Amino acid sequence: RGEERGAAMSPPAQPGVPGGRGSKVPPARKLLCMCSLSLCLTYLCYSLMGGTGPAALRSPPPPAPRAPRRLRRGPPTAAGPGRRRLPQALIIGVKKGGTRALLEAIRAHPDVRAVGTEPHFFDRNYEKGLEWYRNVMPKTLDGQITMEKTPSYFVTNEAPRRIHSMAKDTKLIVVVRNPVTRAISDYTQTLSKKPEIPTFEVLAFKNRTLGLIDASWSAIRIGIYALHLENWLQYFPLSQILFVSGERLITDPAGEMAKVQDFLGLKRIVTEKHFYFNKTKGFPCLKKPEDSSAPRCLGKSKGRTHPKIDPDVIHRLRKFYKPFNVMFYQMTGQDFQWEQEESDK
Numbered sequence: 258r259g260e261e262r263g264a265a266m267s268p269p270a271q272p273g274v275p276g277g278r279g280s281k282v283p284p285a286r287k288l289l290c291m292c293s294l295s296l297c298l299t300y301l302c303y304s305l306m307g308g309t310g311p312a313a314l315r316s317p318p319p320p321a322p323r324a325p326r327r328l329r330r331g332p333p334t335a336a337g338p339g340r341r342r343l344p345q346a347l348i349i350g351v352k353k354g355g356t357r358a359l360l361e362a363i364r365a366h367p368d369v370r371a372v373g374t375e376p377h378f379f380d381r382n383y384e385k386g387l388e389w390y391r392n393v394m395p396k397t398l399d400g401q402i403t404m405e406k407t408p409s410y411f412v413t414n415e416a417p418r419r420i421h422s423m424a425k426d427t428k429l430i431v432v433v434r435n436p437v438t439r440a441i442s443d444y445t446q447t448l449s450k451k452p453e454i455p456t457f458e459v460l461a462f463k464n465r466t467l468g469l470i471d472a473s474w475s476a477i478r479i480g481i482y483a484l485h486l487e488n489w490l491q492y493f494p495l496s497q498i499l500f501v502s503g504e505r506l507i508t509d510p511a512g513e514m515a516k517v518q519d520f521l522g523l524k525r526i527v528t529e530k531h532f533y534f535n536k537t538k539g540f541p542c543l544k545k546p547e548d549s550s551a552p553r554c555l556g557k558s559k560g561r562t563h564p565k566i567d568p569d570v571i572h573r574l575r576k577f578y579k580p581f582n583v584m585f586y587q588m589t590g591q592d593f594q595w596e597q598e599e600s601d602k
């Protein structure tokens with residue numbers, strides 16, 4: 258490597274002035290000139306092809322795994338000091354539970370760095386390898402925690418095994434929300450992209466007359482939390498999983514954030530001082546941070562107005578979920594009180 262470097266760095270001989278005086282050029286000198294000339298030509302070609310100078314010749318960039326364009330942008334810290342590490346904590350679900358709100362809130366903590374986008378490593382991008390995954394992560398200093406959120410992990414069969422094989426002490430966070438409201442939120446998102454889909458009422462049933470719920474419809478299946486949790490408990494102890502209430506994340510964000518920071522072993526820095534309730538948005542937002550950027554409410558895709566669903570369908574769905582919810586409360590030792598909610602948004 259050192260030799261390659263030396264050769265490339267030596268300035269090429271002047272073309273057209275091979276030996277100086279006349280044609281009496283010693284063969285060794287001739288050879289050196291030819292080598293220099295060919296180096297110059299190679300360099301010229303390389304430059305024209307988009308090389309970045311002598312350094313490009315010396316050590317062509319390694320075929321580093323490339324993150325999708327939107328991931329490559331990275332957080333503001335990407336160029337700063339520190340190094341990229343695999344995440345020590347993951348927000349694994351659930352879709353439409355409030356995972357974005359949680360990630361943005363925990364990112365306000367100085368000892369946390371997180372990827373803004375969802376890497377989908379343990380479901381869609383696993384074959385790209387751990388180095389690809391590491392390169393997606395922001396740089397962290399010693400003592401800072403690296404995090405990411407991909408809500409589909411919670412319902413991915415292979416995810417627990419894969420995460421366990423990366424690091425068996427990975428801390429897992431699941432934001433859970435009333436599965437009926439979650440299903441409607443999920444449907445609302447799909448509807449916003451595909452307005453032609455059938456109504457929620459149609460999709461929710463295999464046979465509406467018989468009251469047979471279609472549990473294979475992903476909007477419904479995702480909410481059977483007990484079923485999915487069972488899969489995770491094959492690999493991780495319950496103490497390594499934190500369940501955050503999606504409802505309380507809206508009504509008492511600071512309270513839920515205290516639990517999250519305790520779980521991650523962090524000082525409680527994100528407190529009620531960080532939040533304000535934005536009446537227009539109808540949600541808590543993060544206050545203007547000290548770096549004077551604007552206050553941060555989540556975008557338009559969060560807090561969409563849900564379509565009005567037939568109350569009878571809501572009632573049937575509540576009945577459908579009840580035993581699974583009870584099982585989930587037993588498994589986690591937490592009562593999320595979804596049975597007591599009078600109406601779904």
Ligand SMILES: Nc1ncnc2c1ncn2[C@@H]1O[C@H](COP(=O)(O)OS(=O)(=O)O)[C@@H](OP(=O)(O)O)[C@H]1O
Pocket residue numbers: 351352353354355356357358408441442443445503506507540541542554555558559560561
């Ligand atoms: N602070 C704050 N601001 C806005 N929205 C908030 C907030 N806290 C929780 N939520 C709820 O988060 C729901 C979206 O959940 P996710 O972020 O997990 O969705 S996603 O899976 O990433 O698409 C979103 O669901 P919908 O209301 O159905 O859009 C919100 O109810």
